[in-house]
Amino acid sequence: MMAVLGRYFARSDCARRPALQMRAEFRTLLSAAAMLLVCAVAGPALAGGDRELGEYLSSECVTCHQISGRFDGIPSIVGRDEPELVAALTEYRDKVRDNPVMRAIAAKFNDEEIAALASYFGSIEKQQIERTADRSGDIR
Template structure:
């Protein structure tokens, strides 16, 4: 269930980061730990300015969704 939820949520990431987490020109997600990805999402969510695309995305996720997303993305190698 978490894997399916994470994969569905990750579809928002694929346009920039690529389907394998190695999108050119954007931060590489493949190889990052779930904890590191979750931490980065929380940092984006806490930003006051929502001019950043990542802050906009992160603000739309619940904590459970961010954890599921991070867990899924961490499986991408």
Template sequence: MRRQASMMAILAATAQGGAMAGDVEWGAYLAAECTTCHRRDGSADGIPAITGWPEAGFVAALRAYRGGARSSQTMQTVARGLDDGDIAALAAYFATYPPAAD
């Protein structure tokens, strides 16, 4: 039930915000905070990989953290400091990397 509610919140956040083109250069600047935990090479090592995601999925995930629909205190704190333009920029930046190898 909780998982279904989370997915509904993610879909609602995506629909609510609509598509937004991200500024890759701004995303590269903002990514410094992300890459203190997440690796640019896509390796996980206990922290999920965020490289190569489709931009819409990346945006939906960060909006869900920001809104509290996804649980991770660290990610919620980070996401609450980002506006929609910042999130779109990060999505555009991390999409320039190849997806993580499984």
């Protein structure tokens, strides 16, 4: 982006007028500094989801995915890695994964809500988990 702006200013009247050139460079630097500031402030906040929001949204999830981690044919999502949960819910929402129930549920959530759910379920310590022998470990 900076290279494009540099070529633009080199061809414009700015190249012939030093004061305009300096103003244009200052604006470019100011814009870049503002973008860095936004990334520095917002980045950590967006890195993980809001656990309280995730807990609030989890009521429908725990109807099938038991908080105890007990496995009755439905995969446990308790204690899973956040990126794994985010990927699974996003793929259901975007109809990449094939499960009509999960597609319908995930369709209700935006990216922030998906991150919040992943943060909440990822933070729950696993309790004694009973699983059947055919458990593959994948979120289906």
